[in-house]
Structure formats: structure tokens, C-alpha cells
Amino acid sequence: MTLMAQHGSKPMLRWVLLVIVLGIAASPALPLVVLTLGQEPTRSLWTDAFSKSTGSTLYLGAGVSVFSLVIGLPLGLLAALYRFPARRPLILFQALPLLLPSFLLCIGWSNLAAAKWLWWLPTPDGLAGCVFVLGLQMMPLPFFATWAAGHNLTASQIDSVRLHGGERSVLTFSARACAPVAILAALLGGILSLSDTGAPLIFGYRSAAVEIRTSFSALFDYELAGRQCLLLAGLALLLIAPVLFVGLRLLAAAVLARQTRPAMPYPHRALSWVAPGGLLLVLIVGVVVPTLGLCWPAAENPMIERAATKVTATAGTTLIFTGGAAVIAVLFATLIALATSASARGRLFVLAVLLLLLAMPPALAAIGVSRIATGAPPQLDWLMRSRLTVALILGLRFLPVATVAMMFATCGLSPSWRDAARIHGVSRVRMFVRVTLPYLSFAIVVSLLLVMVLAATDITTTHLLQPPGDQSLPVAIFTVMANSPEGLVASLCLLYLLCVVLLLAAASQLPRLWSRRSA
Amino acid sequence: MTALVRSRGLICRLGNQLVLNGTDFDVADHESIALLGSSGSGKSTLLRVIAGLETARQGELAIDGKVASHDGRILIPPHRRGIAMMFQDLALWPNLTVAENVRLGLSGLRLSRDQSQARIEHALDLCDISELADRRPGTLSGGQQQRLALARALAMRPKLLMLDEPLGGLDLITKQAVLQQIAELKAELGFAVILVTHDPVEVYSLCNSLAVLENGRIVEQAALDEIVANPQSALAKAFVRAMQCGE
Amino acid sequence: MKRHLLTLYLAAELIAVGVLGCSSPSSPSSSGANNLVVYTSVDEVFAEPIGKTFEQETGIRVQLVPDTEETKSTGLLNRLIAEKGRPRADVFWSGDPVRAAILKSKGVSTAYPSAAAEGLPREFSDAEHHWISFSARARVLIYNKDLVSENQKPTSIRDLADPRFKGKACIANPLFGTTSMHASALFQSLGDDDAKKFFQSLVENKVKILSSNGEVRRRVANGEFAIGLTDTDDVNVAIEEGKPVGFVYPDADQMGTLMIPNAAVLIAGGPNGENGKKFIDYLLRPETEAALARSEAAQMPLRSEVELPAGFPFKSVSQLRTMSVDYGTLAEKLEEISDSFLKPWVDENQ
Incomplete structure (x- = not known):
């Protein structure tokens, strides 16, 4: 079916494939819809508190999108266009903020703000605090989107602009070319932050996610929580639909099918210093400072050994959950991207559905799946009550992110490659394996890493679905931190960061591999 | 000959646009025909449509005397038509x-390993790019890329090469060198x-x-000499003028 | 070619990890003869050692699923309710009796009149044996010694509303966790009107609502707030870390201090019910109470005859004036006031 879609010869089949994949993607949310809409409501949905908090949430989402875009877009451009020292590691480590659950960052900040010698540091609080922390956390999405889009600009485009208008024109031109995909990524970040409860709870901001959590954990009213979720997701979609529509049309126009010679990073006297400076600054503010704040209290009492035992005990499970999620998400994302590669309308439709799903708080889907699994025969436990379940639900949750990445990558597939293959009688399978897949491989690996990272930090889903006896490292940190000595929590966080840094360092070798392959 | x-009454729409409107077009064996058009x-x-990548909604196309497509139905798939094509963007x-x-381009012919190896070597040799065999298209110059596209097309041993x-x-x-090479290989x-x-130099060579x-x-189809002597359509007249300027 | 192989290897490895890892029988099946699945809302660091010693003594393999702080994630209680039709857990070891009572009301638990409960005071447990209480924490006032002098320290929860702590006091969100239980107990003990007045006085004194008891401990310890209301285990963590904090058993001379006992719940229809019963027997033994007293949680034994370890920071339950509460009806009361009072109160004042 992949190949049918890839060759674009049978639009009907493509739609069938799309509907199947989207159906699978939506399946975790289905129990929610069925269970909530089938019930007679016991509490009223549109209370004052909920309407107020819905408004706050939309501010929060918009704030996070704008803030992450304002930082991510310029930095992404600088990173893509200019040559500077330590370029690869600096770019790669921009992914770090995504790896830390937001509440850890918040605790780090508020610890710092409480330190006496940091009296001048404003305490992050309320909306501003949430936007600051979540915006910095989501910054990697627009950053990497811009960076990737900047990579796709051809040398001749950049050279001609540089000749005609100098550096300023280069920046405006590439900003305009990269903006659609960056905006889309920033929107994804904003939507992901809608369901975050860590930052709003700690900074005392009344978001709808907190309201939903209350319905769920204090009132035990799953149906109310479900209806609140649906309403929130619908509202979010309504608001982003216009942006999505315009953004996707621009996206289609911005991406050229034929890239013969990509632009090379350019050595510029000033900007080659501004770029690493900016990247470092964001890393310091977004990761290093809050981590210091988190670990500061532990400096006196490190418990590395105890933490290391925990890490080794949970590493395998963590890898299975996140790796499995990544494989599933990227597999489906590739299918979707190939199936919609010929149709802008198809892309729009798919993204709208996926974003709707992304706006749902993960707890609802997880509990819904749990309920369905309870009613299912034990023979289905391998699917509904296993490690596979965790990986599957996590993978489907982050499918939208992988899909955007893969859609972007498939835009680079030239239709004439397929035509040439047909004339030469290259079979679809062979064409897919020999040309399409290798061409997409870089994007696939990047998406795999991205989903792994996001899945690792989704504690709610993992915690609610993990089989007894399996625990992932972030969930372990989460359960430990409630009442453990701060030294243990901090040591665990440090080890987790260390693992992630090592993983990223290993991944940093991939581009070298690829550039050598294509050189 | x-x-x-041999195509008769081809009608083809792309979207709302009528692109082919009852096209009759013949190409003889060993003929070398330039197709002009705004x-x-x-x-x-x-x-x-000739290659089989699109279908004409109406009309009939025969290749080598066999009906290849008829009223929207493809009867001979692209790779069995004995046609090779060099695309505008080369499609490497x-x-x-x-x-x-080149090897992947041969996969439709189901040759043995040795046979295809021989064909690859021969094709690369014909196009003077044997020493580039291990390079990737992105690292080749424009002319080398054209030669690769040509080599890939010719390795199929086509009856018809469409450019x-x-x-x-x-x-x-470089252009003249490539044209020269195609002309020699054709011979x-x-x-x-x-x-x-659109280039008279290409047509002439x-x-x-x-x-x-x-x-x-x-609207017009004849031997080059005839058209040069007596162009009918506006395009043919402009073409002949440009050709004479060039000379 | 080498590079190609590496790519292939990478892909293969990921797929292997992802797919095979998932579908292969992950952990040894949780319904085997010698297995036991325990969900617990008790902090993992305290629950795990108890599970380990049980494992050593009985040879039954314990799979512990610890909870996270419910304000930050959705929590095991929801999972237990969702899994009711075909439970995966055998025992729920609850950190407080309210959650145990909720499970009873939702039909998730089953009665188990354990013989090991002998010597435990009856008033803390369910009359129908759906949950049996043992070792307890207490709700206490924590204060920062750098900000509050010895003669200024609070003595009653009403001090949260005292002008000397205006804007410097904090509590955790009363919709969640032990704070919600405390709110319910206050409504039961003071009566609705007085309890509402008390909450109103908190508003007037600008008491800050934080996300959890751990946050209360952390932010009082680091000096952001002078006093706060939290649990003894939180206080003990701060003391052990050498933070400048002290604590007070509130209302020792009036309505008394609220105790929060642990509760052992047998899940109805769990996969290893017999092992579950053994584990509950184990939990209820005096030795477990002693072990929990020795742990970092410094839980207070309910049995007066259990000896307190040297340097135990808290009193034993029998030495305290405890708040007199009907633990069996706290959950019902909580459900009633959550909707009618607490939720609007939090909405208005957070």
C-alpha cells in the first residue's frame, strides 16, 4: 500500500490508506468520545471557572507558540546559514530543553529564585512564568524546523539574494522561506503545552489542563474531564485552523522539489559569532540554569550510587517504550507523508485531524485505553496490556510531530524520479527500498530521535499504562521525587541528562555520516 | 519506413485544462524529430502520453504497430514500450x-547479473563516464549529469529516446559535445x-x-529542409528566422 | 558500503528494540503462581524495602507500581477504577484511608478481615474490613526557623490565618491528596459553617495555595514562605536534609492533630488474591510498623507497644491528642464538599 501511495497512481487507494492510518491514530481517543458522549452529564460543562481557564489556556498556547517562534526562527536561520565554531554539537544540544519534563524546569527556576544571593532574579510566576518556561522548552521545535527548511534552500537562491542585497536580504529571504514550517512547528509546541499541568500548577496559573486534572483526580468524573477535553481540543483547532491553512499553502510553495546543490554555511564576520552566542545563551537559560537550580540543593548530599542502580534498572524499559513509540510514530508518519505527498488538501486534512488529537490531554486517552483493555478478552492483552500498548499509545500521541517532519522531507522527493522509475520498469518495492527510503533516511532518524525524546517525557501515559514490573526512568524520577531526599532526585536528574547528552552526542555523528554519503 | x-486523436485534460486536443503525431523508425511548441x-x-506516464482520455496510441493505449486504458506499461526518456530535471x-x-534503471529488464554489469560498463563507456562510476549525482558537473542521464537511458537499448x-x-x-555524442550513438x-x-542549435545538430x-x-510536421524552405506556422517562421541568424 | 551497513544496522536495531521488545512477553507474567502486584500511593522509597523483605521471607515476587503525586499526574486511583472489570493489581497499599474508601465506594475492593490486624486500633479502619489501617503520618505545621522565632511559632491551624503570617503562609491544593482529607476532616469536626469560615479566613490572610505538600515543604524550607501545612514525612525529609525548619503538632490542646494512617486494600478479583492476602497480613504486622518507623518516612506506629527507634523525630500516636474523626465517612464528606465548596473556593483563590 505504501507503494501504491508512493506512486500516486491510485488516488482511491491513497485515501483508503489515509483513513486507515488516521483511524488507528485516533483510536486511543475513541473510548473518550464514546464514553463521554454516551453519558448523561452529571455536572455542567461550561462553568465560570472552566470558561475562564479555557481563556487562560488559549493565552498560554498562543504565548508559548509566539515565544518559541521568536527565539527559534532566528536561531534556526543563523544555525542553517552561517559557519561557526562547534556548530554541530551546539545545534544538536538545542534539543535538550525538550527532554526535561516541564515541572523539573519550574522547580529548578523557583529554587533559584528563592536563593538569597539571587534576590535580583525575578520569580517566574503566573502566565509569564509558564510562557517563559514552556516557550523555552518548546523552542527546539521551531528551531529545528527552521534549520531543516534553511537546509533545503538551494545555493543559487541564497547566492543570488546575497549578491543583490547583502546579508540582511539573505536573512529576510530565508526567514520568509522558512517561516511557514517554523510557524507550524511553533503551533505544535503551543498545542503540546496546552495539556501540560506541571508548569501551570507550580506557577499558580489556572489553565484548562489543571481544570481537567481536577475533574479527573479530585472529582473522579471521567465523563466531565472527557467533555472538557473535547471542547478544549475543538476550540484550539478552531483557532489554529486559519494559520494552518495559510501556513500549509505557503509550505507547499516554499519547498522546491529539486535540490541540486544545497547552500553551504557561510562564514560571516559578525553573524558567525552571533549564532553560537545565541545558541549558547538559549542552552544556558533553557537548560543549564534550571538544572543548576534543581541540583543546587543536592550538591551537599549526592546519591549517585543509589540513582545509578535505578537508572540501570529502568534503562531497558525506557528504551523499549520510547524506541517502540518512535518506530511506530515514524512508520505511520512516513505512510501518511507519502500518501499525501501529491495533495495539499490531503495534507491539510490530515494535519487538522492529528492536531486535534495532539491537543487532547494524554491522561484521558490512557485511561480510555485502560478501560477498553479491561473489557477486552485476555487474549488481546499482548496488544492492550503490554509494553507494546505503552509504545503504541505514546507513538500515536507523537505521530503529529513525526508527520510534520516526514511531510517536510517527502516534499523533496521529485515526481520525475518516479516517472523515470516507471519508464525503466523499476518495481515499486525496489524503488522504495533503493531510492525513497534512503532519501528519507536522515529525516527518519531525526524523527525517531525526536519522538523518543518526547515520549520519554510523557510521564502520564507511561505511568497509567506501564505493565506492573516495568518502569521507565522518567516515571521513576517522577515517583521518587514526591518525597525522596533532594539529593536522590537531583542525582537521578543528572544521570538522566547525562544519558540524553550521550545519546545526542552519538546522534551528532549521524550528519557527518550522511554528508559523507552524499558527498 | x-x-x-503513431497517435490518433489524443485528447488529454489536466485539471480543467484541455492539454491535448485531438493530437495526431507520427514518428518513423530511426527518425529524429524535433517537437516545437510554445x-x-x-x-x-x-x-x-507516449511514454505511458499519462493516459489520453480519448484516442489511440500505437508503438511499433501495437496498440499501447486506447481511450484511457494502458495496454502496454511504460517499461515495455522500448522507450527511454531524458527528463528536464534529469531525474537522477x-x-x-x-x-x-544505471543498474537500477535496468531492473525492469530482468537481466542476469553479468548481463547487466556488461550493459552498465558499456553504457558508461559510450557516454565517457566510466571513471565516475562510484560518484553520486550531486558531485557531478552539469555535463556529467547529462551524460549519466543519457547512459541510464541508453543502457535500456531503447527504440526511441525522448529528450x-x-x-x-x-x-x-558542453552542450555541443553532448549533442554530438547523442548523434553518434544514434547513428x-x-x-x-x-x-x-526551443534551441535551433539542438535541432540542427x-x-x-x-x-x-x-x-x-x-499543426505542421515535415522534414527539416522542407520547413526551413517553407515554414507555415508562426512558430516555425520564428524558428527559421532564429536559425538563419545563428548561421 | 560500510556506511550503508551502519544505517541498516541502526534501523534494524531500532526496529528490534521497538517491536520485539514490546511484543515479547515483557516481564514475567503478573498472574503466575508466585507473583503479586501491589499498587501503592505510598512513596516508592518507603514501600520498596518492605516489598523486598516480603519477597525474601515468602519467595513471592512483588511487582510494585508506585504512584506519582496526583496533582502532577493522574494517579493510580484512576487506573485502578479503570481496570475494575479485570484488575491487574492484587493489593492497593494506600497512603491514606480516603483513597481506600473511594475504592470501596466504586466497588473495586473486597473485604478481608485479616487476623494480623490484632492490636491495631479499630477506629482508623473500615468497619466492613475493606481497608485496614496501620502506621500513620500526621498533618503538621512546618515553619522556617530563620523566619519564625521560637516564641512566634504557630500552634494551631488557625495561625495560618493569623495576621503575623499574612502573605507568608501556604497550604497544598485542598482538592488533592492529604490536604483534601484534612479539609474533609475539618468539615466533619467543625461543622460546615465553621469550616467555611476557617477557609474564608485563609483567603483574608492571603494564604497561598501550592500544588502539593512537597511544594509546601520545599518552599517553606527555602524561605519563600514562613509557615505551611504539610505531612510528617515531608517534614522529616526537610529535617534530614538539614533545612532550617521546625514543626508543630497543631491544636494539641484543642481539636487535636489529624492522623493519616496507611490503609491496606485487597482488590476484588485480583490475579493473585491469595498472595495479596499474605501481603496484607505482612503489612499489618507490628514488625512492619516498626520498619516504617525506622524508614525515612518516620511513620508513627498505631500500636502503642511497638517500640520507637532511637532519635525518632515524632511522638507515637498514643502520646498525641488526635483529632477525632470518623474515617469511614471522610470520603463521602469529601465528595460532597469537593463539588459544593472546595472546587469553587480553589477556583476563586488560586
């Missing part, structure tokens, strides 16, 4: 080496050529007849 390609006149679509597969590009403005970005010397291997172009496509119909 028998007709290698932008949007349907040249590329005609080539794609970017992640494969020069040799692998869709593939020589656009080349400098004059040696005996395939027919359809060349879509390679073709012995000329067809003019206007609004999806062939």
Missing part, C-alpha cells in the same frame, strides 16, 4: 552512485529521437524533421 509511434502547448504531456536518483543509477529539454543549463561547448545504435526544445504543436494539436 514503418511508423514507430509553453503550455502540450509538448511534455504528449511525451508523457540522488542517493545512488552513477553505476547504481524533454534536458540540455537547458549547459554551456555551449551507431539506430534509435529514433524525439527532442523537445540532431534532427532531420520537425513538428509544431499548438494548443494541443500538431
